[in-house]
Amino acid sequence: MVLALAVGLVGIPFGVLATTAGLSFAKAMVMSLLVFTGASQFAAVGVLDAGGSPFSAVGSALLLGARNTLYGIRLSSLLAPLGLRRLPAAQLVIDESTAMSVAQTDDRCALEAFWWTGLGVYLFWNSGTALGAWLGDLIGEPETWGLDAAFPASFVALVGTQLTDQPARVAAIAGVAIALVAVPFSPPGLPILLAAFAVVPGLGVLKRVADR
């Protein structure tokens, strides 16, 4: 539950950033309710705020959402007994519910952990978004408050835990390089999608490490 509350607190800045990037309160809320994946949502509003098209916002958000597919695969056998209830359960497949679930030692606890974490985060994430979006609407010009820096700052905070191994760091550096080089040459929003190719050098490093 504490984890759920912590994630909910992250939902507040999402709400603020979403409205700063130009989404209405309703759109920000629906996004949190439907997409329910923090990283994807932050990416989408980040791309929009930087002037990208909705196409690249959705594209980068979905690329980031692909890891939920891996989580789903990981949880597949655990959730199989649920039958048709897997349909609503799938909505709750995210970083936190997966992490809490796989940390358990037996299947019953794992399933409980999944539901409790998933539902808790869903509640708090959406409440946080509502609060943040409401606050965001009250703020005037985002630049005067320095809020445009909040977008990259949110990602710096999120990326901290992910740069733990060499392939990840290589992919990160390659991503930065590709994106920045692409800026003068491509329409808005394309650089971020091109950055997805940064996984290639990352994979190269991974293979070299594995071959040793």
Added chain:
Amino acid sequence: MSWTAILVLGVGAYLLKLVGVFIGNRLPDGPLHDAVRLLPPALFCALIALQTFERDQELVLDARAVGLAVAIIATVRKVPFLGVLVLATVATAVTRLLIG
């Protein structure tokens, strides 16, 4: 962002989760797995760079860079998420106030 885009994203995100749950163990491990794992660091860092240094399809250096530096330092020092955002935001606002 239009309602269409949001709905497409919402449905797409949900389907990504659903596919994983149903496809189960039939997807082999290996390169695809690793590639997806590497997407977040690649995309996040690219986004950070773009959001700090891009303006109207050009590379610029402005007050946001200060915010980025503060964000990095705060994250390294394990300041909690909201703290990182607040510090970066304030640093950028103050820099803009001083330098314009």
